[in-house]
Amino acid sequence: MPSDGSPLRDTAEGMAEALAKWDLGTVEWTEPLAGGSRSSPKLVVHAQRGRYVLKRRARGRDESERVAFSHAFIAAAAKAGAAVAVPVPARDGTTWQEWGGGTYELFPLIAGARWLRAPAQARAAGDALGRLHAAGLRLQWHGHVRAASFHGSLNVFEALRRVPKAVRAVDPTVDAEAMLAACETLSTAYREAADQVEGLGYGALDSQVVHGDFHPGNVLFEGERVSGVIDFDAARVEPAIVDFANALLQFSSRAGGAASVATWPADLSEDRMAAFAEGFRAHGDPSIAMMVEMVAPLMMEACITECALPIARHGTFGSVRASDMLALVVRKVQWMRDRAGTLQRRLRSVLA
Numbered sequence: 001m002p003s004d005g006s007p008l009r010d011t012a013e014g015m016a017e018a019l020a021k022w023d024l025g026t027v028e029w030t031e032p033l034a035g036g037s038r039s040s041p042k043l044v045v046h047a048q049r050g051r052y053v054l055k056r057r058a059r060g061r062d063e064s065e066r067v068a069f070s071h072a073f074i075a076a077a078a079k080a081g082a083a084v085a086v087p088v089p090a091r092d093g094t095t096w097q098e099w100g101g102g103t104y105e106l107f108p109l110i111a112g113a114r115w116l117r118a119p120a121q122a123r124a125a126g127d128a129l130g131r132l133h134a135a136g137l138r139l140q141w142h143g144h145v146r147a148a149s150f151h152g153s154l155n156v157f158e159a160l161r162r163v164p165k166a167v168r169a170v171d172p173t174v175d176a177e178a179m180l181a182a183c184e185t186l187s188t189a190y191r192e193a194a195d196q197v198e199g200l201g202y203g204a205l206d207s208q209v210v211h212g213d214f215h216p217g218n219v220l221f222e223g224e225r226v227s228g229v230i231d232f233d234a235a236r237v238e239p240a241i242v243d244f245a246n247a248l249l250q251f252s253s254r255a256g257g258a259a260s261v262a263t264w265p266a267d268l269s270e271d272r273m274a275a276f277a278e279g280f281r282a283h284g285d286p287s288i289a290m291m292v293e294m295v296a297p298l299m300m301e302a303c304i305t306e307c308a309l310p311i312a313r314h315g316t317f318g319s320v321r322a323s324d325m326l327a328l329v330v331r332k333v334q335w336m337r338d339r340a341g342t343l344q345r346r347l348r349s350v351l352a
Contacts, residue, residue: 015030017100019054021091028046031043031046050109074086077131122252125247126280133280134284136211150305151202156301163183166313169315170315186308212232213234214246240288241294249268253268261320264328266335267339268332273343311326
């Protein structure tokens, strides 16, 4: 997600003025919400009528059509019983406000803890995604929402082409030859995975409304229960298998400390993957079981996209050295390729 260069400390006054568009009674105090993207600053609001989160939409995701679309999806999900925070209407009855060049939303603050990588939590997250997909399948949207998919995207090839120059700009000591080889390996792997998905009949699949960014950072838990799904900014219309495959990748990935990325395991947790699929089966589209051959190549595409785009933009992957992250993704993609058949069989047995 591109940064607009306006971190929270530079927009506090504007956010306070935007907050006045909502009738919350006496505002007792506000505080920055830790974490999340710098391009979408957030305030926790402690007010007479409750606790809320005021959010300024990131540039590029603040068009009125996109905001209306995501709010309609949230409303449909809430009506279907999903754990989501429904936007709070402003004084004029609308659910977002444009102020000072920004687009603002207000949500009830959802209490919850972060992901602990437990299979029971993965199962609950799968259940939550299934509920969202069921709601999205029933939602009809006739407008146009610009949202890029990670599948078959020319932007990924372009990003991998730009990665070496971007990395050298911030890390002149990097092994340029090794980095170039990693980018070429990932570009080839991405093309092969995308072609495989298309060859399996992707073009004939029906599309529906999906979350678009379902990962542990956007799911809150209360013990083993999902207390809320947040951040519908990337909601889009595309085949549900894409959202499902990305979520499987996110909830089955292993990780360690940022300083030790080179030693992170490349394998995915197959137990968490199976638990997530089991949870999804309760409410999700049963036809997903007929598409499991697409899951491994889609996960490869998602993994490469998630790495390539930010590195091409910043020369690093957050606080992680780009060369370490690229090497890890090369290993992860190879693992997914080698285990594709086993993953297909296990997912099919769970989803059937």
